[in-house]
Amino acid sequence: MKAVRLHRYGENPKIEEAAEPNLIGPWDVIVDVGAAGLCRTDLHIIEGQWDPIQHPHLPYTLGHENAGWIREIGSAVHNVKPGDTVIMHPLTSCGLCPACRVGQDSHCENASFPGINANGGMAQQLLTNARAVVRLDAGLQPKDVAALADAGLTAYHAVRKAADVLFPGTHAVVVGAGGLGHIGIQALAAITSATITVVDPSEAALELAAKLGAHHTVLSTTDDDVAKKVLEITDGGAHVLFDFVGEHGAELLAPRLLRNRGSHYVIGYGGAVNIPTIEIISREINVIGNLVGTYNDLVELMTLTAQGKVTLHTAVYPLDAALDAIADLTAGRIIGRGILIP
Structure with missing residues (x-):
């Protein structure tokens, strides 16, 4: 064969x-x-x-x-x-x-x-x-x-794990609307009541995200610009952030997009999460792996x-x-x- x-x-x-x-x-x-x-x-x-x-x-x-x-x-x-x-x-x-x-x-x-x-x-x-x-x-x-x-199973698994805390009024931020992310967006829309914000460097990917259920989209430019826009949209940061990239700096930007007591779900990989322990403690944020x-x-x-x-x-x-x-x-x-x- x-x-x-x-x-x-x-x-x-x-x-x-x-x-x-x-x-x-x-x-x-x-x-x-x-x-x-x-x-x-x-x-x-x-x-x-x-x-x-x-x-x-x-x-x-x-x-x-x-x-x-x-x-x-x-x-x-x-x-x-x-x-x-x-x-x-x-x-x-x-x-x-x-x-x-x-x-x-x-x-x-x-x-x-x-x-x-x-x-x-x-x-x-x-x-x-x-x-x-x-x-x-x-x-x-x-x-x-x-x-x-x-890809679908991995994206759905992460959303399924977080679904209980994504009730009406919460904010889910999706970083990366590509192969995994575009499925994660649909899963979020199907089984949660969260407001969904998607971050991606591709305008085409963001257009697709909006069609699939994203309420807000943010074109990824500089980290400072993305952080400012996401914090404004979410009124203080994501309750749950889904990082479908996990490399090229996305894993370092993710903690900046969380509110206190928020959770960073790591789905994509290739980079390294680097958060000072004092920040994890003082903000009570969570980093959660997904296999x-x-x-x-x-x-x-x-x-x-x-x-x-x-x-x-x-x-x-x-x-x-x-x-x-x-x-x-x-x-x-x-x-x-x-x-x-x-």
Whole structure:
């Protein structure tokens, strides 16, 4: 089968022939990939940032945002059947460790992470397991939802965690209205009553944000200018700030946009949060990390998607054009999410 495989860090992956996956265990599932999302994490993987954490054996196939159709199932699988349309939770979890027992799939002690530390879905077929597959509503197609498997799930997970404190009269500030942020904006509009302010350096991204539910938009210029405008709009700062960038200075600006006792949700990554401890104490602000999301988060997100409350804005490429898509993402030419179609 054709696959996008990484051979060396710091170099572009190669589009080449790879062996088709085989069922190994009774809970295994093989999926004919209908679409695979392209994520900034893929750029970080190519750079080698994930090597110290996940230690994948090179070469391997990229792609951790995947949807398609069930091709083959193991002997113990009963929740899906061949032909079903599915989206995959990014991790193949075990179901037995303490994290799995409380529904925290992304912290499974025995998980594999296709596309991160195992062969992923930028290919014609993908090996996953029964705990990872979510059947899709009849009206949903893989190409329309694939990137929700990680980008959407991660954004929704953060919003879901904060939803209880985003009641009427509160202010949510979203930094970054790109691939993750444009989904986070929709999730905020769908499940919270907060007033939503979006900060981004792209006028096109801000126009999209306004259409998706943002009440206010702020063009990112200088940090001082952004801080002044956001503090005016929010009457003192965000109750919750969602940083979907996490690098290039966004992570340093974020604390300036919070009100006292506000929470900085870190979703994007690549930089470093640097807040003096005296400021954390005196302002009683919180810094909260967010890793992917739970299986139930993905089920809820698919429900919102089927209801038309969350839509994915995409740029579609054939699998053969994966390197073009990577170049476009690196250069910031993609609005929304890049999608690869085998």
